[in-house]
Amino acid sequence: MKMMEESSDESAELVDKEEAVSAEKLFEAQQASKPDETSIAPPAPLPSFLTSPGGTPTTPLQATSPKVPVTPTTPPATPSIGSAPQGVRASSPPAQGQVNITPTGPMVPTQATATITTTHQQITPPMPQQSPFEVSSSITVPEMEVEEGSSVGSSAGSGGLFGWISGNRVLSKVVEKTKSSMESMITTLDPGMKEIIKSGGDVCILVTSTKDNKVGAVREAFQTVFGRATVYGMESKANTAAQPVGYTSGVKGAEERIQNLRQTASVHDDQPIVSVEGFIVEMLPDRWYELSCLVLQDPHHRIDLQTFSQPNPIPAEYILKAQDRTPSDYPLRWCGLNVTIGQIVEEACPHIGHADWQAGIVGVSRRESLFLAAKLLAYMYKQRLPTTYVS
Incomplete structure (x- = not known):
């Protein structure tokens, strides 16, 4: 009975060792498939257009649609400390206008080199802005040919700007209308100014x-x-x-x-x-x-x-009163009467008066x-x- 128990314990120990060996092999295989993080190559240098003097690109760049060719590689072998892994290739310095991106993270199963191509395109810088005075001074106005003896030409030449305005019919009409409008407004607000203005x-x-x-x-x-x-x-x-x-x-x-x-x-x-x-x-x-x-x-x-x-x-009664009040020996009877109609109207209608009796009689x-x-x-x-x- 005791012998049977010992045999069963040995069989259990043999099973445990086999499992341990297989587990060790599996562990070694997993370790061999992982790249060494400490042996990754340094990043590629920056492009020349980014490292130009001044820290800014000398010419503007216009990026085109990136072209990313993917190059599959085989799983790297077991890396050794101090040597670069087989799966990581040292890229040469990129040419001008190209940027090589090399993945450095350990979690990327495959390595790919992404190349972004940019094209240089010469762009003319914008012209400097000009003030309205500079723009107007650069405009050339053709000279008007005026016949000799013309009043328009002589007035424009002698009077300068005002002579030119007086010779231009359109501007003359505009000035005249503006002046008339202003005078109408002033005389409406103050009728006494009409005599002074005109x-x-x-x-x-x-x-x-x-x-x-x-x-x-x-x-x-x-x-x-x-x-x-x-x-x-x-x-x-x-x-x-x-x-x-x-x-x-x-x-x-x-x-x-x-x-x-x-x-x-x-x-x-x-x-x-x-x-x-x-x-x-x-x-x-x-x-x-x-x-x-x-x-x-x-x-x-x-x-x-x-x-x-x-x-x-004139009402006839006013004429009769004026005739009755004119004596027959009046020396100017041949050309008129001795009493004016205004006096007769004022006596008959005191509220009208003789100064402007026409407004009271005929309106x-x-x-x-x-x-x-x-x-x-x-x-x-x-x-x-x-x-x-x-x-």
Whole structure:
């Protein structure tokens, strides 16, 4: 019984030894398949374009799609300490534009050499930015050929920038519209500035009265037609009746005002003068109307013009009262009445007054009627002036 137990123990020991031997062989085989970490070759040197002076590439690189050829290798043999493994090949320094990547990790089963090829491409650096002044100065403007004696060419050459603007029709229109818009805005906010802004120019008119409804109407009319005009007034009297009657009396009264002003005042002989004289006339039986005669005389240009304002109807009772108050021995009865219609209206309607009774009777002020007539007179005067004088 004891012998049987010993034999069974020996068989168990034999089994254990065999397993130990096989395990040792398997361990040695596994150790032989692992490369030595301490014998891996150092990394390849950097490419030349990365090691150029300054630390930056001299020319820009444009990388293409990487081409990675995979080269399979056989499992390396058992490495020995101090020698390079068979599976690891020392790569030569890469050529310019190529980068060789050699895996160094121990967990890579196979070794592959990845080659990334980059191509050098010459790129022109961008041009330096220029300021707007430099760009505009580099633009060459062709010279305009202007015939000799041309007013545009002479004004552009003599006046510089302003002469060139005055010779350019488009710019002249733009400047004129801008100026007109600004003047309209200013005169709208402050109507008193209109007289100051539009005064001046080559046209200077003298009015034979200092009343605002006459001087203001003539000034506004001439400035509307000529653009810029200087208009002022001086008081002058006529030798006709207080209330002229008929067209002849109206024209005669206006002309006498001009003559008296030239004789008594220090007025230049060539000074253009506008005279305004109001009168009444019976256009139809028992139908009386009030008008104004406007006369313009310019001895220098030999211009003599007459025009009339619109007729405003007058109630017959006012005419009868004025006739009754005029004595029969009145020396100027042949050309008019001794009492004006304005005085009769003021006595009958004190709230209206004699200064502007036309607005209270017919709804149109005398200034408005004189403005339309003076505008017509200014337009006729402009048509008869020389072109060089107007421009």
